[in-house]
Structure formats: structure tokens, C-alpha cells
Amino acid sequence: MSDSGHSQPGLYGPDRRRRWNRDKELGPPGGPQSLSGPGRERDYGPWDRERREPVEEPVGSVMQKTPIILAKPPAERSKLAPAPAPAPPATAPSPMEKPIVLMKSREEGKGPVEGAAQLPTAAAKGEKEGQRPTQPVYQIQNRGMGSAASSSTMDPVVGQAKLLAPEKMKHSIKLVDDQMNWCDSAIEYLLDQTDVLVVGVLGLQGTGKSMLMSLLSANQPEEDQRAYVFRTQSQEIKERGGNQTSGIDFFITQERIIFLDTQPILSPSILDHLINNDRKLPPEYNLPHTYVEMQSLQIAAFLFTVCHVVIVVQDWFTDLSLYRFLQTAEMVKPSTPSPSHESTGSSGTDEGTEYYPHVVFLQNKAKRENFCPRNLKQMHMVIDKIMMHSHLKYKGTLSMLECNIFPGLPYDYLDTEVNLFLLPFADSDADDTFPRAAPGGGPLFSLLPGYKGHPSFQSLMAKLRSQIMSMARPQLSHTILTEKNWFHYAARIWDGVKKSSALSEYSRLLA
Numbered sequence: 255m256s257d258s259g260h261s262q263p264g265l266y267g268p269d270r271r272r273r274w275n276r277d278k279e280l281g282p283p284g285g286p287q288s289l290s291g292p293g294r295e296r297d298y299g300p301w302d303r304e305r306r307e308p309v310e311e312p313v314g315s316v317m318q319k320t321p322i323i324l325a326k327p328p329a330e331r332s333k334l335a336p337a338p339a340p341a342p343p344a345t346a347p348s349p350m351e352k353p354i355v356l357m358k359s360r361e362e363g364k365g366p367v368e369g370a371a372q373l374p375t376a377a378a379k380g381e382k383e384g385q386r387p388t389q390p391v392y393q394i395q396n397r398g399m400g401s402a403a404s405s406s407t408m409d410p411v412v413g414q415a416k417l418l419a420p421e422k423m424k425h426s427i428k429l430v431d432d433q434m435n436w437c438d439s440a441i442e443y444l445l446d447q448t449d450v451l452v453v454g455v456l457g458l459q460g461t462g463k464s465m466l467m468s469l470l471s472a473n474q475p476e477e478d479q480r481a482y483v484f485r486t487q488s489q490e491i492k493e494r495g496g497n498q499t500s501g502i503d504f505f506i507t508q509e510r511i512i513f514l515d516t517q518p519i520l521s522p523s524i525l526d527h528l529i530n531n532d533r534k535l536p537p538e539y540n541l542p543h544t545y546v547e548m549q550s551l552q553i554a555a556f557l558f559t560v561c562h563v564v565i566v567v568q569d570w571f572t573d574l575s576l577y578r579f580l581q582t583a584e585m586v587k588p589s590t591p592s593p594s595h596e597s598t599g600s601s602g603t604d605e606g607t608e609y610y611p612h613v614v615f616l617q618n619k620a621k622r623e624n625f626c627p628r629n630l631k632q633m634h635m636v637i638d639k640i641m642m643h644s645h646l647k648y649k650g651t652l653s654m655l656e657c658n659i660f661p662g663l664p665y666d667y668l669d670t671e672v673n674l675f676l677l678p679f680a681d682s683d684a685d686d687t688f689p690r691a692a693p694g695g696g697p698l699f700s701l702l703p704g705y706k707g708h709p710s711f712q713s714l715m716a717k718l719r720s721q722i723m724s725m726a727r728p729q730l731s732h733t734i735l736t737e738k739n740w741f742h743y744a745a746r747i748w749d750g751v752k753k754s755s756a757l758s759e760y761s762r763l764l765a
Contacts, residue, residue: 457567
């Protein structure tokens with residue numbers, strides 16, 4: 255028995271007791287294992303070498319792995335996604351507290367409890383996807399900004415009101431009153447859109463300017479003239495030789511077309527009103543007739559600057575003083591403002607930068623002989639000779655031949671076709687022009703329409719309206735103007751016209 259005991263010293267004796275004590279203190283890494291058996295040395299040996307070869311590490315190193323997973327060390331984070339970090343707090347926080355500091359500094363309007371509750375989930379999600387732990391903070395910040403923006407948006411009722419079109423105009427309003435002062439009431443009917451056409455009218459007294467603008471804008475010939483948007487002359491005003499329109503009247507249609515009706519140019523009734531009522535003239539004018547002419551020039555120069563189309567109405571062919579007046583108004587027209595909004599002292603020298611509107615000569619109350627092709631050709635030739643030196647666009651934008659008014663004439667019948675349009679009397683359709691079989695009898699041909707030498711007033715008015723509406727809309731200034739911008743631009747032009755040095759010098763020469 256002693257021999258067997260000496261042959262196995264490792265199983266009994268001091269070595270065995272030392273190993274037994276050490277097993278009790280540390281224990282195997284894989285859990286409790288058997289101390290005897292054939293596999294004990296194989297399982298116990300590697301664990302023993304692992305504990306003996308390195309220097310025994312402190313127990314705290316195992317506990318530091320958890321914060322490394324949630325927030326990586328600064329050196330490793332700088333390699334993956336460098337990003338500016340917020341200012342460090344006064345006391346160095348642990349890796350678990352740094353995202354909480356970011357949450358508090360970036361998230362506004364939320365309590366610290368809510369931010370602290372959301373952070374671990376966001377940080378764990380970012381770590382699983384291989385992103386920076388602070389990435390969800392920016393996402394939360396963007397969501398916060400979105401919610402703040404949505405909460406600060408306008409009221410739905412206000413937003414819907416801004417999208418709706420302005421109230422439809424039922425009658426014209428004043429843009430310039432009878433004292434030649436600017437009125438601001440038209441701005442309420444304008445929008446912030448650029449597709450707008452501005453049409454103005456000029457003419458002598460009693461030529462039918464207001465009726466023409468009413469029929470072009472919103473009315474029909476068969477309607478009562480008292481319902482027109484631009485008030486026409488009543489029978490009483492016609493009998494005493496007065497004028498209906500004073501200053502400039504404004505009207506805009508639902509198709510975004512602005513119509514400007516003006517008082518008659520060189521009006522004798524306005525001059526008579528100044529003389530008989532002893533109205534005080536502005537200090538720069540000494541004579542009433544000079545003031546009336548300067549008023550007309552101011553209106554014409556204003557229309558030549560702010561309108562796309564200017565219709566010149568006359569009721570007989572032709573008045574040379576009218577063309578002389580148009581050329582004078584073109585001469586004193588204010589120059590187009592430069593893009594830098596500088597003074598118009600030297601910018602008007604370059605004719606290439608100046609704006610000039612389309613001018614349409616409307617022969618109102620035309621007779622049957624005016625529609626004769628030979629007379630029509632002579633009228634075109636006369637207007638072309640008179641306006642040949644003008645910069646106004648008086649030809650090339652309107653044609654009566656294309657309206658099928660003269661079906662037998664070729665398009666090249668007129669050598670130089672100017673913007674001339676003829677309108678007969680408005681009540682000519684009611685006239686009985688049929689030959690009668692006997693005095694007091696009925697028409698000779700009751701089933702055939704009477705020959706008048708021209709189409710009806712309604713058909714010609716519709717053709718004129720279609721050609722006016724389809725005209726080009728060039729830029730009035732060097733920048734594209736919306737409706738509201740046009741209003742402010744027109745107000746500035748009107749103020750410049752009233753203070754124009756060229757008009758003041760011309761008025762001094764007249765006196």
C-alpha cells in the first residue's frame with residue numbers, strides 16, 4: 255500500500271491539497287467540473303495556463319465592456335465618422351452621459367426626462383446599424399423643427415383666402431382722380447402673377463372711348479349702356495357738351511386684363527369747366543388751356559410707358575392735330591428705368607433699351623364708304639406716312655384682312671398695313687336699309703339680309719376683341735412685373751411724369 259502511495263504523488267499529499275484549495279477559490283471558467291476522471295487534466299490544464307500566462311487582470315476590466323458598446327472611445331469614433339462635438343461640460347461625463355448632454359442641448363421644448371428616455375433606444379439602434387450613437391439626435395432635432403414649422407404655419411382659412419382670386423369687379427374705380435392725384439384702391443384687386451395685359455385708350459371728346467372699353471372688357475352690345483363698367487355719356491351730358499370720364503379709370507377682368515379709360519385729350523369741356531368755375535391752377539401753370547394740354551400730355555406719356563396696347567380712337571378720318579399730339583407725347587415720354595433703379599438722366603439716350611407700346615388706330619362710327627378696299631388702302635398709306643418716324647409699334651400686330659372682313663382681297667393687297675381697325679355705328683344693325691316695294695310697305699326681300707357694305711357691329715367687335723387679347727405682352731421694364739408690381743411701377747411712373755423736367759420745359763415754351 256505504501257508502494258502504491260509513493261507511485262502516485264500527485265493524487266495524495268501536499269501538491270494535491272494545494273491544488274484543491276486553489277480550485278475552491280477560483281473555480282474553472284466553464285462552471286463546476288469533476289475533480290477526478292480521465293478528462294480532468296485535459297479540461298483543467300488549458301484553463302490553468304490561461305490564468306497563469308498573463309498577468310492577472312483586474313476584475314474591473316470586464317465591467318468596462320458594457321459602456322464601450324453603447325458609446326465607443328473618442329479615438330475610434332473619430333476614425334469612423336468625424337463630426338463636430340458640442341462643448342464639453344464642466345465635469346467629464348461618462349460615455350453613457352455624453353449622448354444625454356447632446357439631447358438636452360439640441361432638443362428644445364422637451365423635458366430632460368423625455369430626452370433621457372428616448373436616448374438609450376436611439377443609441378442602441380445606431381450601434382446596431384453601425385452608425386454614430388448621436389445620429390438619432392439629429393433625426394429628433396429635424397423632427398422637432400418640422401413640428402415647430404408646422405405649428406407656426408398660417409391658419410388654413412387664411413391660406414385658402416390667399417389662394418382664392420380677388421373679388422370680381424362690377425364697375426370701374428379711379429386710378430387717377432380729377433385732380434390728377436394717384437389712388438391706391440386698385441391694389442386690392444391685383445394678384446402676384448405675371449400673365450397680365452394692360453390696355454389703355456386715348457381719344458378726343460365724344461369719340462366713344464368708354465363704350466369701346468366696356469365692350470372689350472365685360473359687356474355686350476345688346477346690354478343697357480347704364481350697366482357698362484365704364485360710364486358712358488348720358489343724354490344730358492351730350493346735350494350740354496360735357497365729358498363723362500375724368501382722370502383715369504381702372505378695371506381688371508377675370509382673365510387678368512387691365513383696362514384704363516382716360517378723360518378726353520385736349521377737351522374743350524374741361525377747359526370750359528376751369529374757366530367758368532374759377533378753379534385755381536397749379537402754380538407752374540399760368541393759363542387754363544396750357545394746363546389742359548399738359549394734363550393730356552401727362553396721361554398720354556403715362557399710357558405709353560405702362561401699357562402693352564394703346565388704342566387711339568377717332569370718329570372721322572383724319573385729324574392731323576391728333577397725330578401731332580401723339581408725337582409730342584412720345585417725345586416727353588419718361589425713359590424706361592434702368593435695372594439699377596438709377597436716375598433716368600442718361601438711360602434714355604439708348605433707344606434699344608426704351609419701351610414702346612403697340613398702338614392701334616380705331617376708326618369708330620365708320621361709314622359704308624370707309625369699308626371700300628380702295629379707301630381702306632389710302633387710309634393705311636396716310637397713317638404710315640404720318641407715323642413713319644415714330645418709335646411706337648403702329649403696324650405689324652393687327653390686321654383686318656386676316657379677319658375675313660374682305661374675303662375677296664389677298665393678304666398682300668395692302669403694301670404697308672398699319673394697326674387700323676374700322677367699327678360702324680353701334681346701332682347700325684337696327685337701321686332698315688332694305689329697299690321698299692312701296693311707300694309704307696315692307697321690305698322687298700324679307701328673307702335676305704340687307705347689304706350694308708360691312709359685317710355687323712357685333713361680329714366686328716368680337717374680331718377686334720380677339721385680336722387685342724392675342725397681342726404680345728412684352729416686358730414693360732427690365733424685370734418681369736407681377737400685377738402688384740405693375741401697380742407700384744405705374745405709381746412711380748405717374749409721379750415721375752408729374753415732375754418731368756421735359757414737360758415743365760414744354761409748358762414754359764407754350765406760355
